[in-house]
Amino acid sequence: MSLSPEYRTHTCGELRGAQAGTAVRLSGWLHNRRDLGGVLFLDLRDHYGLVQLVVAPGSSCHGLLSHLPKESVIRVDGAVARRDPATVNAAIETGEIEVRVEVCEVLSRAEALPFSVFPEQDTPEELRLQYRYLDLRRPRMHANVMLRTKVVAFIRDEMRRLGFTELATPILTNSSPEGARDFLVPSRLHPGQFYALPQAPQQFKQLFMVAGFDRYFQIAPCFRDEDSRADRSPGEFYQLDLEMSFVTQEDVFAVVETVLPNVFGAFAGSRAVTPAPFPRLTYAEAMVKFGTDKPDLRIPIEMRDATELLAGVIPFFGGKRVRALPAPGGASRPRSFFDGVVARATQAGADGLGYLAVKPGAGLSGPLAKFIPAELHGKVREQCGIGEGDAAFFYASADEDALHAIVAPLRRHIGEGLGLAEKDAFRFCWITDFPMYAKDPETRQIVFNHNPFSMPQGGMDALNAGDPLAVKAWQYDIVCNGIELSSGAIRNHRSDILYRAFEIAGYPKETVDEKFPALATAFKYGPPPHGGIAPGIDRIVMLLTGEENLRETIAFPLNQKAQDLLMGAPGRVTARQLKDLHIRIVEEPEPGAPK
């Protein structure tokens, strides 16, 4: 890297003992100051690191630098000096040297800051977002942004190495009929018509396959106008979007099981990463064992279905689905542990929670024990995973969804409460065999469970077999530590099967042609079998940084209400702009709107 001698001969992070005696010029931000009255120490910071400057008493710079506000930008000329061994600072990379300042110049003076850049103390997020450029100066955010950049670059290299071609897709496209709410962009040339920002390049990437590009990838921006969560930014997010021709599910898995372990391996440091091949769970298995389709495998607890065993035995379990939640080693826990778990369950809306325990040397105990006949004890212990010293919690509900809503969070609660949750690890798994259809609980209609363009397992025969709810799709999720990184599928490239699949969900052929004109037509001209997946970049970076919130990994994120506090978006526009776009605002304009 070449440096402009006008400003610097070295960066702040690169000086070592070897350069002792060298005359250097440095530029950077005034990070911190330690004024001893005589000698003055300054930390100078730039993108590359931190270096200590020393200003001797009586130096011409002393007066200026002892009062300059922190975060001002300065340029100094000086000599690199090896520190006295007693004053070497091992905590910083340049800690064996310091720069004796001879000449200094203020390049820009900072005003009093709205919050402290250093030390990094807690700051309201609203303020951080409003002054994001200051927030991004802080080492933690600076490192997060840099990690994101490195991850993206690494992924690009990996994908190219694996023979994928990076292809761009449009940002201004058409509104898609299903899925999340679209962001719309009004057309000036076509009054009353709108573009939409893509929720994902789904149709375009499939069209690339039809066009014969074989293996596509893109770090693709996706736009969805949905409410945010800690792991879901409003507005825009990025996916490693990929699609492959002439492949089965196994081929897609092989790519992901190469790229993800390599990415995590490269950036996880000492944290463990699931080696390929990743464990696979069918959707049905996952729901029984974990109560969710995005299980956190760091918690080594698998639930058991105890319906057949206990629904007829425990009076208030009658007619319900029963789930057993083992708590390994739980029997020795005090009563307060069990009360805590029960409280947690009732707080979440459970009508109650039963449990059993086996203290070493004793038999079955706990509130449910009295209902279970002695001859069943062994069977219950075996089927519900209650070994010597263990316990298990039981919840029953007639409604499968309600059951899972209670039991899945309890699994985490118990796992963490018992100290069983694995730390410093990334645990991947595949969830496969998602049902093609589901029944809408309100309308009782058959609806698509996931992506309508997924190929049903068994093809046309399966669709015609009679029970749509029994049909599984070539549809899969990749999950890491309880976070869904991505959904993917082998696509339905056969027009006849596609029309039939939509017909079952209540869409006649004409509707498909009308709603998805590009794909419906393209599939008439020789589409190859193809499939893909699209892991979320933001979530990958969130996992690698260990951040609990996606915004900590994005340089300029929107807040929870989808506002950009830095730029003031969304904002009002001028009447002229609205007129050009043939838009009339219905609500009363608020005072302060531009004229």
Add this chain to the structure above:
RNA sequence: GGGGAAGUGGUGUAGCCUGGUCCAACACGCCGCCCUGUCACGGCGGAGACCGCGGGUUCAAAUCCCGUCUUCCCCGCCA
């Protein structure tokens, strides 16, 4: 659309449950003075908030009640 949590000087918190002792305390930052080896430097002094906003209860409210706004978290939503 619904639920929860929080809102005290520039920043982070304490006080609020058990109203008066709070014209609000502590830490960081800021200003001034002292200090020649520190590295979250240290010491002394000082300025700075009337407790998100509005209303109510009360002799008296940061503290209780109602409303409202803001932010975050969750549910819905996210094919």
